[in-house]
Amino acid sequence: MSNKAIPVLATLSAIGLVVTLWLVFTYAPFEPVLLFNQKIFYWHVPHAFMLFLATTICGVSSLVFLKKRTPKWDDLALATAEIAVVFGAAVLITGSIWAKAAWDIWWSWEKRLTMSLLLWLALVGYVLVRRFAGASADRLAAGLAVFGTLGIPFIYTMVDKSDRHPQAGSGGNVMTLTGPMKLVFWMSVLTFFLWFLTLVMMRVQSAAGERELRELREKGLDAGVLS
């Protein structure tokens, strides 16, 4: 299924990326408070949503893997963790650039930024554990993923409690967006959701390949083909 779905999803998301980019700069109105830098919002926030989604899926599938020990859940957890690292890096980098444009500083130890950095570090920790922790890496990393997922509700609610974090519109959150801004934003979210699905399928396929390679190596060792 995923073999056929990947090109379709990749094409749809590529079209979506071009269309949303065009809409951001031609259709979405100029925000009078944050000025031109508000345009960063249309891709920055969907990246953050996908970070949360990837981390949640990683946490839930890790939990299921810890209970059932089924490899497919572990593959899904690994795939979503790596994708969460990529989306998290994008959120932190673009957030930092936005901070420079909006506050004239590259980084502030503001609540939401700090929590996002901690979540990203937990995800990087997951990937490093998977790579270097040896035989029990999958279970150790699964525990870390469950721990990381618990941070998401705090980060999400921080934006309302934070007095400094740039808001979606003139003082509102994404739910209070209106008109063209709302349309462009939710189109971006849909596009990045499709892109997220594409990446997950690609990475799950790759994880399945890695598993197959490990099994073949074990067979090779047993058969004396590998030393």
Place this chain on the structure above:
Amino acid sequence: MRTWIIVALCFVPALAFAQPAPEATKRSPAELRQICADAMNADPTFSEAIVKTINEDTYLQHAKAASAVAKNEKHVILAYAAMWLLSVGFVLFLWRRQQGLRVEIGQLRRDLEAASK
């Protein structure tokens, strides 16, 4: 004697500072405007200098505002470029890994088949 001289030297400036400052002549805005208009009419170079200063100031303000918007443009471009680069980089990384896996799996399969014959 020397002490008295020092005291006197300190006293004189103190007196000078203690004098109340002369009150500035208070004029209404209309009077000030008239004075300025008279001065400009009397001396065309003064008038030109004022207009030039105002224009330069306005120009500077516009330039500053344009620079702020341009600065934002730079940041917006940087942010979008970073997002594109990360996505493209990750896809390339996945693709290369997938290619490497295919080659390695194919090789191992062939070796295992050869060993089983």
